[in-house]
Amino acid sequence: MFDSRQFQSILHQLMGRRQFFENIGSGIYGAALASMLCRDAYGEIEADSTTSQGSRQTFDLAPRRPNFEPKAKAVIHLFMNGGPSQMDLFDPKPELDRRHGQSYFEKIAGEVESPGSGGALMRTPFKFAQHGQSGMWVSNAMPHFAKCVDDVAMIRSMHTVNLTHEPALYHIHSGRTIPGQPSLGSWVTYGLGSESANLPAYVVLDDPLGLPVNGTQSWASGYLPPIYQGTRFKATGTPVLNLDREFDEPDEVTNAERSLIGRLDRLHRSRRPGQAQLDARIASYELAARMQLMAPEALDLSQETQQTLEAYGIGDKITDSYGRRCLIARRLVERGVRFVQLYIDSQIWDTHDHLQTELQKACDRTDKPVAALLNDLKARGLFDSVLVLWGGEFGRLPIAQLRGGDESVTSGRDHNKNAFTCWMAGAGIKAGTVHGSTDEIGLMAVEDRVSVSDWHATILHLLGLHYSDLYYERNGLKEKLTGVDQARVIKEILA
Structure with missing residues (x-):
């Protein structure tokens, strides 16, 4: 062992006084850099970690106080991949009849x-x-939804910034046209946490026939801790893989095993602070254990009446898949899931050709289940607390897109970033209203224009969150869902 004098002598031989202070200075800079990197990864330490305003030190799914009293407690987002055609569904244009050709x-x-x-x-x-009673216009492609128009607010003046699928998808889901950003559902669960301890806060019900063109990035958590990303559930077969116990054993034995694993996990984590991936993985395993009890019951549609199953179109080849997901969405929000997102095939609304037949197919698969969901939420007393969103990433052009053959049959419509239609229903929405308008041929949103940032701000507002107060500190910036865009809440559609 060295005494202090021997240590000083060795240190003096290794470096002079000037070198010593140069190195200790680098150490201070390194400590400062480490602190900044830690803050970027985990957010600023807040005096009150229970508030949803801004970044915080603790990242979990515990329920958090909103900024103000919310209208909505949960969201069901019916996302229509590909860009539904507004002038063929919700926004009639007699001028196109007059000027056809x-x-x-x-x-x-x-x-x-x-x-x-x-x-x-x-x-x-x-x-x-x-x-x-509202006299809302709907085409005959959606006969079931047409009976629900008095329950929705139709926004005809949406517009976006890019006419290519991938950037438009990133924009509608994350507020930016680039990948790697947190999704809307991730921001909501980051701000509010979950009302259910035994189910994920953010569930994605994608289509077994195909993912969106940007894959799973539409529900990614981006730079937010991974605990806030969407959890995929399957609509057919085993909804959550690897959830069942490997073998039967008494509950007391299972609980003892989980208790021991939990203590070991906490010990392991205490020795490795600041590891977001580790925290998320442990939280995921703990949630999976709890889901063994809750998820099978939540996803068991055999508990529903035959009348309910038929209303959603379950059992019908065309509507069965989407109907199952709509019904599962209702059962999940009923059990405290905060944000449920449904996708439909790869791009079924992307009608570049054979407009009439392809658009009708998309409507046939979704129209009846969507109407059943709205009616079911009302019947179960959930309509006043659940916000339902419907729409795609952009709209379509008023001109024909030609693909050869008989143009009257084969023509479709190309992408349009300057105008599209979406609707909102349920908690806090002024039902039976139409907001905004497009020009005489449906090319441009012209009156009461609504940006994607406005749409995001309105959703957060209905959940009791102010879009400018929900942020995550990263690289010295207060990152927000709405970014640096000027956003406004669409108060005209609020009850």
Whole structure:
């Protein structure tokens, strides 16, 4: 063993006084850098870690206080991949009937993703009628939804910033046109946590026939801790893989095993602070253990009446898959899940050709289940506390997209970033209202325009969160869902 004098002598031989202070200075800088990196990864330490305002030190799914009294406690997001055509579903344009076949491509060439196939103005092949006491216009492609129009607020003046699927998908889900950003569902669960200790806060019900073109990134947590990313459930077969016990044993033995594993996990974690992936993995395992008791019951549709199953179209080849997911969504929010997101196939709304047949197929698969969900939420007293969202990433153009053959049959519509339609229903929504409008041919949103940031701000507002107060500190910036965009809450559609 060295005494202090021997240590000082050795230190003096290794470096002079000037070198010593140079190295200790680097150490201070290193400590400062480590502190900054830790803060970037885990957020600022807050005096009150129970509030949803801003970053915080503790990352878990415990329920958190909103900024103000919320209208909605949960969200069901019915995302329609591909871009539904607004002038064929919800936004009738008589001018397209009058000007059908007129040349117009040269006026909007810069707004067309595939300019080589641009054609003339094209009328809708569907028939529109007014429905309900509100007199809202809906085409005959959606006969079931047409009976629910008095329950929704229709926004006809949405617009976005990119006409290509991937950037538009990133934008509608995360507020940015680039990958690696937290999704809307991740922001909501980061801000509010979960009302259920035994189910995930954010559940994704994707289509077994295919993912969106950007894969699983639509429900990623980005730079937020991974505990806030979406958890995928399967609608058919075993909804959650590897959830069942490997063998039967008394509950007391299982509980003792879990208690021991929990103590070992906490000991392991205490020796490795600041490991977001480790924290998320432990939390995921603990949740999976609790889900063994709750998830099978929540996902068991045999508990539903035959009348309910038929209303959702379960058992019908066309509507069975989406109907199951809509019914599972209702059962999940009923049990405290905060955010449920449904996807439909890869791009079934991306009607570049055969507009009438392809758009009708998309409606046939979704129309009845969506209407059943709205009616079911009302019947069960959930409509006033659950916010339902419907829409895609952009809309379609008023001109024909030509793909050869008989143009009256094969023509479709290309992407349109300047106008699309979505609707909202349920908690806090002024039902039976139409907000905003497009120009006479449906090309541009012109009145009461609504940006994606406005839409995000409104969703957060209904959940009791102010969009400017929900942030995550990263690289010295207060990152928000709405970014640096000027956003406004769409108060005109709020009850």
